[in-house]
Amino acid sequence: MLKLVITLNILLPVIYGISTVLYGRYFIYKKTRNAKFASILLLCGVLLHLVFLISKGWHLQRFPIESSFESLSMLAFDIAIIYYVTERLKREYTTGVFFLTIVTLCQTISTLLFRGEKTTNELLANPLFGVHTSFTLLGLSALAIATLYALMYCVLARQIRNRQFGILYEGLPDLETLDSMRQNATICGIVLLGLGIMLGHFWAYKLFNHFGLADPKVWITDIALCAYATIWWSTKKSGVHGLHTNILSVWLFVMLFVLVAVLEFFLNTFHRFV
Amino acid sequence: MENEQIVLVGYDHKNTPVEFRDKISLTSDKIISFTKAVGKNNDNVREIAVVSTCNRTEFYLVASKPEALMCWLSWQYRYNKQFSFPYQAPKPNILYNQKAVEHLFAVSSGLESLILGEDQILGQVKESYNLLLSSGYKFPLLNKLFEQAIVAGKAVRTQTTLCQGAVSxxxxxxxxxxxxxxxxxxxxxxxxxxxxxxxxxxxxxxxxxxxxxxxxxxxxxxxxxxxxxxxxxxxxxxxxxxxxxxxxxxxxxxxxxxxxxxxxxxxxxxxxxxxxxxxxxxxxxxxxxxxxxxxxxxxxxxxxxxxxxxxxNNIEKRKGQIPEAQSIIDYYADNYLKWRRSLNVTPTIKAVIRYFEDIRDKELEKFSNKVSAEEYQNLEKLANGIIKKIQHQPVVALQKMARKQQLDISKLHLISEIYSER
The missing domain is CATH 3.40.50.720 (NAD(P)-binding Rossmann-like Domain)
Structure with missing residues (x-):
């Protein structure tokens, strides 16, 4: 099992790396062959990554997110799979280079600092925890992807307004597609994060007889989810779209990120495992 | 066949004013009339294809006496279009063989268009090719030429950004x-x-x-x-x-x-x-x-x-794609010319094969009544094997030399003479 883990650990950054280069070539040269090959390679990467995470978890007898470097690999997987889904929904390959760069970086760092040591953390060994964490991380990754799409929208809209017909103008898809991909990623994020949070509360109640609301990180995530859901629902209902909704999307994620980062830095909550 | 040349006689926006281009432009019906004139056993002009658009009227011809082509063309215009070339008619662009081939490929790619990288021209070249196919006459050199021109045009469009970006x-x-x-x-x-x-x-x-x-x-x-x-x-x-x-x-x-x-x-x-x-x-x-x-x-x-x-900006970007487009055109033109050269050597190769097969048949005939049917079959197998091995070397050498352009007509004649029927 360890041999498989080590092999996949080396193979994953290579696959993601090649896929990134191909997406990059597509972004610049717009040769469909590159995009199709990159997409196939990404799918292979995602499937192998899943095998890697399962075999790693099996080998370690726990959910593989104990250290930051393990979490990076999980993050890479989450971004890769959510991006793949949004790409397939719109058959739009031009933004792949941005997401795959992040995926490759995360996985490379994780690979370089990989240690196959077994530790005994009861919390991480619980399978329900794995499901809760998977959904939460997937949800957060989807919201991060939605934010990147929103950011691309803002940059492209600015370039179009200012008549800067540079490489981003040439490479990125149209504003409507970016907006639609952001919406798809946001819906994915709301659903997955919602499921993750619900499972988390349920699990906390089962283990500690309370919903875990004492942890500020939990209620901030709860508030963020409510905010995302409310904004998504109200924009859908009123038909409002365009630059403002994209700016709002960016700010919402930045606030969530900053708040969680601040809390992570200053407070030692139960979401620490080492 | 070895004396035949591919000739382009072309009037386009570069060398001909619009008034004259209007007069000499040809509709599909007229192009078919020109084709029929060639198809009915013309001594000089063996094949013809015409590309006629608002910016160009170009005749691609396979002819043994290119110097007589202008006379033939003006006669055709007089006969089919009731139009006489004036004394001071603009001089056409006349190109031979490789240059003519490269020109057509450049045309289909949009490199010769008034608006660089213009898209419509590929469709117009396809139209000319379809007329050629529907004429019912066998024009093998030009069929292949137009087929390759379309392939080259598509390759330029997919492998470069020559035709991308709005220009109106x-x-x-x-x-x-x-x-x-x-x-x-x-x-x-x-x-x-x-x-x-x-x-x-x-x-x-x-x-x-x-x-x-x-x-x-x-x-x-x-x-x-x-x-x-x-x-x-x-x-x-x-x-x-x-x-x-x-x-x-x-x-x-x-x-x-x-x-x-x-x-x-x-x-x-x-x-x-x-x-x-x-x-x-x-x-x-x-x-x-x-x-x-x-x-x-x-x-x-x-x-x-x-x-x-x-x-x-778009025009500048298109201009930047010219070298890449040119190298694609060169590649396809080179392929076509190699194919054309291989056609020149085909009769000689046939002569070589026939020469050895004749020897085999004559030698086998000597044994036809002297051995049993089974033995004859074995002899036949043996003779075939030997003949194939002997002819392999000269045939491959001829093909290789043709590809490398090392065979001129005199050499081909000499080889044909050596292997001529006894």
Whole structure:
């Protein structure tokens, strides 16, 4: 099992790396062959990554997110799979280079600092925890992807307004597609994060007889989810779209990120495992 | 066959004024008449294909006496089109073999077009090829030439960006719109003005799936004609502000000396709408108040100068693709010429094979009545094996030399002479 883990650990950054280069070539040269090959390679990467995470978890007898470097690999997987889904929904390959760069970086760092040591953390060994964490991380990754799409929208809209017909103008898809991909990623994020949070509360109640609301990180995530859901629902209902909704999307994620980062830095909550 | 040459006689926008081009341009029927004249056993001209568009009329011919071609062509014009070449007719572009092949490939790629990288020409070359195929006559050299020209044209279009980027005002407006909207099926387009430019813009949008046009013009009849053509409704000029609330694209192309889309009306209307609004002002003087741009971050306003800049940039980008396109053309032209050379050597190869097979047959005949059927079969197998091995070396050498252009006609004659029937 360890041999498989080590092999996949080396193979994953290579696959993601090649896929990134191909997406990059597509972004610049717009040769469909590159995009199709990159997409196939990404799918292979995602499937192998899943095998890697399962075999790693099996080998370690726990959910593989104990250290930051393990979490990076999980993050890479989450971004890769959510991006793949949004790409397939719109058959739009031009933004792949941005997401795959992040995926490759995360996985490379994780690979370089990989240690196959077994530790005994009861919390991480619980399978329900794995499901809760998977959904939460997937949800957060989807919201991060939605934010990147929103950011691309803002940059492209600015370039179009200012008549800067540079490489981003040439490479990125149209504003409507970016907006639609952001919406798809946001819906994915709301659903997955919602499921993750619900499972988390349920699990906390089962283990500690309370919903875990004492942890500020939990209620901030709860508030963020409510905010995302409310904004998504109200924009859908009123038909409002365009630059403002994209700016709002960016700010919402930045606030969530900053708040969680601040809390992570200053407070030692139960979401620490080492 | 070895004396036959591929010749191009071409009149195009570079060497011929439009008046003369108009006179010599040929319809499909006339091209078929020219083809028939060649197909019915012409001594000099063995094959013919014609590319006739508004910018060029070019004759691709396979002829043994190229010097007599102009006479033949002028006679054909007199006979088929009742047109006599004047004494001071413009001189055509005459190219032979490799140059002619490269020229056709450059034409199909859009390198020779008036607007560099123009897209229509490939379709026109395809049309010429289809006429060639439907003529019913066997024109093997030109069939292959046109087939390869189409392949080369497609390769240039897929492997380079020579044909990408708008190079006309109408297309530039549509190109900008495509950077904002994914498709136009559900979007409304407001055309202010119903002239030629508006029609062209409507045509480009319609080709991308736009179905909902709103047309505003001073003369209602003109608007109605356009609305009937592309589908949509007609409004008067004073209904423009209200229309702004329901459209996604506004294009103005009129001669009006005043703003038709004002600042205050637009400001009021913006409260009723959401999402990006593309406004393209192709009119001179401008018809959209330039201050509107600052009313919302979702308004993208362009005037004719912006579109001209887009076109200039695109033309520069296309020019940058010429070397890459040229190398693709060279590759396909080289392939075609190799194939052509291999045709020259084919009769000689056939002669070599026939020579050895004759020897085999004659020697086998000596044993036909002397051995049993089974033994004869074995002998036949043995003889075949030996003959194949002996002829393999000269045949491969001939093919290789043909590919490397090491065989001229005298050498081919000499080899044919050596292996001629005894």
């Amino acid at each position: 005002i109408g297309l530039a407006a549509v190109e900008l719109a495509r950077k904002i909207f994914r498709s136009f099926e559900k979007h409304r387009i407001l055309l202010i003005g119903a002239g030629e430019t508006s029609e062209l813009v409507a045509k480009h949008f319609a080709s991308l799936g736009a179905k909902q046009f709103i047309i505003a013009n001073r003369t209602r009849e003109k608007s109605e004609i356009l609305a009937e053509k592309f589908g949509g409704k007609v409004i008067s000029l004073d209904q423009i502000p209200m229309a702004l609330s329901e459209v996604n694209v506004v294009v103005t192309a009129t001669n009006s000396p005043t703003y038709l889309v004002g600042y205050e009306e637009t400001k009021k209307i913006l409260k009723l709408r959401s999402g990006p609004l593309l406004m393209v002002d192709i009119s001179t003087p401008r018809n959209i108040n330039p201050g509107i741009k600052d009313l919302s971050q979702d308004i993208f306003l362009y005037n004719i100068d912006d579109l001209r800049n887009v076109i200039t």
